[in-house]
Amino acid sequence: MDGSSKSIGDLPDMILQHILSLLPTEVAVGTSVLSKRWQYLWTSIPNLVFTEGLPAKRMLFLSFVERVLLLHDFSNVEKFSLTCDVLYDASRINAWISAAIRHNVQKIDICLDKFEEPFVLPHCLFTCDSLKMLRVEMCHILKVPSSICFSSLRCLVLKGVIFSDEYSTEQLFSGCPILETLWIARCIWENLKAVSIFVPNLQKLAIEEFNYDDEDLSDVNGCEVNIFGMSLKSFHYSGDLLNEYCLCNSPSLVTAHIDVIPSCENTRIGAYRVKQLLIGLSSVNDLSISRGAIELLNEVEEFFTVLPVYRNLTYLQLTTVPMCFDFKALLNILQKSPCLETLIFHQGIKVSPSCVEDDDGILDPVPSCFLSHLKRIEVYNFKGNEEQLYVIKILLKKATMKENEDDYNTFSETDLDNWWEVKKTLFLRKIKDKFA
Incomplete structure (x- = not known):
């Protein structure tokens, strides 16, 4: 501003580090070769995003992640994102997640695939008091410890995970006392018969599920999921009613979106699950509903006549x-x-x-x-x-x-x-x- 700066290198370290945080992690680390001034600037970047590329370059990817985490200074990490195959490197990946937690990470986004051995997320993840947003995407059983306390978590996204049992699933959600946003996408409830979700501060809930295998689900009972959200304001459901969802005691609900694409040959089961959804929406101001939901409900008059x-x-x-x-x-x-x-x-x-x-x-x-x-x-x-x-x-x-x-x-x-x-x-x- 005083006219004395002639190049980007003359800017203060704090500004340069902010600029580096906006770049892909590989590019930010690559600036270390520019000059001595730039050699260690990247070690303070708050955003670490790692995405695995071609399988032939896996070893280079693993080495790069470990080098970045090892050389990162003691400053806090705002976001840690990891997308990769697990294969036989479960312990290695857990060590990376633990390293991010030691840096008081606020956002964790992990997308894992191809599991060749048993995999359990590190216990320290479930007691991280700095974490505000957690996104876990993996087609694998989600095993959680007996003690869970996400004291600062406000947003939780679960995509594709397989819930292992009723008790641990309920423990997971009850361990999020200030959670405000919950998105459950394409998760598998088949190991559970009935589960209750108590999240007192929850304001936004989205559930997405589809039968991508085109299986006949007419004989599948699914899981009964009871959701207790006293503060819930927005609810979104999209899917083909693989499970039964009931909104219990949600007097603050303002907006709801119900998008049903029927795939179950047993229309009575589908109609019943639509009815259960709509019963929980009695306080809603703004409702969007698909023809699929209305069409299913229309098949069984005894269900739609009891709506509130x-x-x-x-x-x-x-x-x-x-x-x-x-x-x-x-x-x-x-x-x-x-x-x-x-x-x-x-x-x-x-x-x-x-x-x-x-x-x-x-x-x-x-x-x-x-x-x-x-x-x-x-x-x-x-x-x-x-x-x-x-x-x-x-x-x-x-x-x-x-x-x-x-x-x-x-x-x-x-x-x-x-x-x-x-x-x-x-x-x-x-x-x-x-x-x-």
Whole structure:
């Protein structure tokens, strides 16, 4: 700033080390050959990211990681990331993780593959009081010690791990007293029958699971996972219902996204698991739900009729593929959402061919929100075909919409080709491919 600096090498060590921390670790270490000034600057970088390359260069990779950890000074490490195959080097890899922990690491991201011997993460990892974020990705049994205390952990991501038993799994989650974000992706619960997750401070929970092997899961009971989250505000589920998830006592829940892609031939089991998910969402304000979930639920009437009243629900989005408007399960949800203000058909709308001739059974009785609170309906991928226009006709006949010409496009009788006598004004916003 005073005009005396002529090169990057004239900057203070602290700034140079910050610049090096933004570079790939290999590049940062490579700057040691530039000059004596740069020889040891990299030994204080806070971010250590190691990614194994070609198998033929494995020994070079192992030597490089050990050299960096050995020569790193006593300063703290903010992030330690390791992506590699384990093979027969389990003890070596655990030594690297332990070294990062000794440097008061705050973020650990490990992605491990190809296990040729028993593997157990180091015990010191589960009692690290400096750790704020932990991500573990490995298709291997997750064995945990009897004593777990993540006193500072706020974000936990588990991807592909195999839970070994009920007790250790419950111990893992209960050992995270201030955890705020939990993401469980493609993990395997088959060794467990029922497990309870108590995380009092949890605010965001995401669960993802898919049957990538295309196996017939119709006879698989799965695991019953009960989630107790008094502070939970956001819940996201995506998968094909390999297990049963129940949200218990989550009064703070605001947003939920349910994306179900059915793969189980036993639709009753699938419908039951959808019901269990939706029962736990009674306090939600903003709900996004896929057609797959509605379609499964629609198969078993005794399940969708026992759903709770969604008194706080003001925003409902229907996703993935065009929603069949005459699904009784969908109409049941609408009837149990008295304060709904916004209804979005994100991938379009349709009805069964048998309904086009007679609409007496649709929206009967008319949901109370259609007569009081409903302000907006959005239909995407609108093509203007016979089925879609038929649904619009029903909505025009039975929905009382709050007018706001500044925010919505008004479609008159002429715009709809005189299909019916327009009795009310329906505002449709962001319609794609209108009447294409």
